[in-house]
Amino acid sequence: MTIQDGCQLSGQEMDAVHTALQRANFAIYAFKGSAGEDKVLIRQLGRQLGLERLDDNLCSDEDGITSLKVVQKRREGEYIPYTNKRLNWHTDGYYNSLDRQIRGVILHCVQPAAAGGESALMDHEITYIQLRDKNPGYIRALMAADAMTIPPNVQNGKQIRPEQGGPVFSVATDGHLHMRYSARARNIVWKDDSSTQAAVEFLLSLFQQDSPYIFRHRLKSGEGILTNNVLHCRSSFEDDTASGQTRLLYRARYFDRIVDPGSH
Numbered sequence: 662m663t664i665q666d667g668c669q670l671s672g673q674e675m676d677a678v679h680t681a682l683q684r685a686n687f688a689i690y691a692f693k694g695s696a697g698e699d700k701v702l703i704r705q706l707g708r709q710l711g712l713e714r715l716d717d718n719l720c721s722d723e724d725g726i727t728s729l730k731v732v733q734k735r736r737e738g739e740y741i742p743y744t745n746k747r748l749n750w751h752t753d754g755y756y757n758s759l760d761r762q763i764r765g766v767i768l769h770c771v772q773p774a775a776a777g778g779e780s781a782l783m784d785h786e787i788t789y790i791q792l793r794d795k796n797p798g799y800i801r802a803l804m805a806a807d808a809m810t811i812p813p814n815v816q817n818g819k820q821i822r823p824e825q826g827g828p829v830f831s832v833a834t835d836g837h838l839h840m841r842y843s844a845r846a847r848n849i850v851w852k853d854d855s856s857t858q859a860a861v862e863f864l865l866s867l868f869q870q871d872s873p874y875i876f877r878h879r880l881k882s883g884e885g886i887l888t889n890n891v892l893h894c895r896s897s898f899e900d901d902t903a904s905g906q907t908r909l910l911y912r913a914r915y916f917d918r919i920v921d922p923g924s925h
């Protein structure tokens with residue numbers, strides 16, 4: 662969907678965003694004719710949709726919005742988002758403490774890579790339904806408070822983030838489903854019982870098959886994704902530093918969910 666001015670959505674644009682979000686919990690937009698600095702536009706766009714409280718993570722810029730690009734610096738370079746490698750299926754901020762979970766995200770493309778860097782998305786509500794249809798026991802296992810444990814983040818002998826346990830699926834106080842997940846095996850220690858293991862295995866299989874619920878898109882300059890933190894991943898990419906075709910995305914993560922139509 663096209664957005665003429667990110668600072669001021671028209672009624673029609675607002676309706677289109679909400680329709681897409683109701684259907685799939687994400688929307689792809691393209692800024693057209695918007696004048697101004699991308700980060701300001703993103704901040705304003707978010708505000709109109711109820712996205713206000715930004716998560717200032719370890720690597721975000723001073724304004725709380727993160728520049729995702731390949732960096733050689735040591736700290737960020739240790740995290741895959743700051744490399745050109747493939748990024749496996751996950752939800753954002755799954756490692757955050759339970760009271761600081763990410764409910765809404767804007768991912769905005771300033772410039773795509775010379776090649777690669779395609780995004781894939783899958784609505785986590787659909788994933789929940791697929792798991793439940795296969796075996797309701799999978800849902801019970803993944804809603805358990807001890808289903809997954811994220812090991813502490815320790816760098817140079819210093820603990821940056823403590824161990825973080827919790828469920829995969831939970832229901833927020835507003836009644837909406839929330840998901841914490843990473844398919845990267847080293848990021849999560851799964852509960853060692855057969856139902857959790859079977860649920861995790863089935864979940865992984867959902868990403869490996871052709872699915873009508875997986876949406877793939879390579880963001881172009883000026884395009885972005887508005888999402889209620891659905892499952893997503895990214896393919897590897899190649900920058901061309903000689904020509905300046907290097908990938909730059911802005912990412913804003915919020916403790917808020919995109920406001921539902923009618924409630925504002």
Ligand SMILES: [Fe+2]
Nearest residue numbers: 751752753893
């Ligand atoms: Fe992400």
